[in-house]
Amino acid sequence: xxxxxxxxxxxxxxxxxxxxxxxxxxxxxxxxxxxxxxxxxxxxxxxxxxxxxxxxxxxxxxxxxxxxxxxxxxxxxxxxxxxxxxxxxxxxxxxxxxxxxxxxxxxxxxxxxxxxxxxxxxx
Numbered sequence: 001x002x003x004x005x006x007x008x009x010x011x012x013x014x015x016x017x018x019x020x021x022x023x024x025x026x027x028x029x030x031x032x033x034x035x036x037x038x039x040x041x042x043x044x045x046x047x048x049x050x051x052x053x054x055x056x057x058x059x060x061x062x063x064x065x066x067x068x069x070x071x072x073x074x075x076x077x078x079x080x081x082x083x084x085x086x087x088x089x090x091x092x093x094x095x096x097x098x099x100x101x102x103x104x105x106x107x108x109x110x111x112x113x114x115x116x117x118x119x120x121x122x123x
Contacts, residue, residue, distance in 0.1 A: 011048040012056060013099040015041040018065055022092055037090035038065070043099025044119040045112055053122045061085055095119055 017039045024032040040060065044053075064081035066089070084091055095116055101108035114122075 011045055011052040013043040014056060014060060015096070015099060016060065016063075017041075024092065024094060032092050032094075034090035034092045036087075037092070038084050040091060040093045041096035041099060042093055042119075042123070043097050043101075044095070044114045044122065045100045046114045048114060048119075048122065050122060057123075061091075093123055095123075 019034070019037060019039050021035050022033070022037075022039045023030060038060075062083050062085075064083050066082050066084075066087050067075055068080040068082040068086070069075055097110065097113045097116060097119065098108060100113045101110050102112065103109070
């Protein structure tokens with residue numbers, strides 16, 4: 001991991017996972033829940049602008065990750081793909097600042113990572 005270094009050249013990192021359903025609980029309380037859709041883990045670096053967040057969000061919403069067919073329909077060749085908006089699916093965004101941490105030693109460094117309270121204001 002130390003070879004990857006911090007997020008010096010990017011404003012943020014996004015890790016996405018297609019899900020049939022997802023729930024986020026904190027201390028036993030549900031903080032978020034979705035059906036079929038996309039869970040995004042978002043790491044935001046200091047200095048990231050609203051515009052950069054909006055650009056990334058727009059790109060993610062356009063990702064064609066699901067077959068365009070209805071259940072029971074045969075998949076065309078090559079398959080046509082649809083995005084989360086086309087399918088009417090849901091998106092759950094989680095702040096995961098460790099994505100932008102650096103690892104100069106065994107302990108991660110968060111010096112280039114935006115403070116969680118500030119990052120949450122951006123989305």
